[in-house]
Amino acid sequence: MSGNQDFNLKYDREDIAFCLKSMPEQVSRIWLNDGDNIPATFQKIENIVVAGMGGSSLAGHFIQSVGADFLKKPLFLQRDYKLPAWVDKKTLLIAVSFSGNTEETLEMVKDGLAKKAKVLIIAGGGKLERIAKKHKLPAFIFETQDLAKKPRFGLGFMIGALMLVLKQLKVLTVTKKAVKEMVEAMNEVIDTCILDVEERDNPAKAVAREMLGKTVLLIGAEHLVGCSHIVSNQINETGKQFACYLSVPELNHHFLESLSFPKNEASRLVALIFNSDLYNKRNQKRINLTAEFLEKQGVQVIEYKTYGKTVWEEGAExxxxGAFAAYYLALLNKVDPADIPIVDWFKRKMS
Structure with a gap:
């Protein structure tokens, strides 16, 4: 059975569909801000740590993967309560939190200040904004309004802000033209994946149906590894379904052997493989061989071939x-795409 009748909007009580359509606008709004309130001393760094949790950490992984060939300093991701021992006054610590109140991120900022790191805040307000004012830290405080109601739906704000501050610090080479092309790529996806487009013409709906009821493996390489992580997170939180991500070529050195046991496990898996002509030729061969092997093992394989001309376009695509596919999966699973009741329960227990 197919058609829009399966994608019942009664489960979308917070109009997350509107947030998804707004992601390109989120990026554009951030880049309208061309001001620079970052001290010149912040350019005297040797490394960058992006601190964040959950959906707020995804912007860092996006930049780390998509921007790998454009970063002039090493960029590390930290998702914990404390920072590595090597963090010091030559480290740029960028704390990212949609709410501005994330427990672990606040602790990492405290640790960063103690280690004399150069701390910069990207947040939607909250305690991080107050800390920035108290310690006179440079901060990029964005106002989401109705464009984003959860961290994973505000990735346009956080990715756009992180790209902008790194550009202002002259550690990321990215142009306004590249950002414009990102926004155009996102809008092209919206044209084909928006709710009004029937499933037969809507690749996100079609992929959501293929994922329904299965364990989902997201597989990508090079500039799309961070995106594989993002889509995995969205399927977990938005679709309420198990998903994990794997990267090529790393998975070829261990994962392939894992399908031997338990018996019949492969039939419960679906692999969504992100393929790109921009990959290294050897990785393109690895992706194709991996898909061939998985199919022989009984794993359902869905190949998504990107069409962008640059890594920035493909990452945005x-x-x-992925945001649309996870959203439609939630509707097929008959759950609210916004609610995360178990994560909220866990946070209450930790308070």
């Missing part, structure tokens, strides 16, 4: 497509 997968970012937008």
């Amino acid at each position: 997968i970012l937008q497509f």
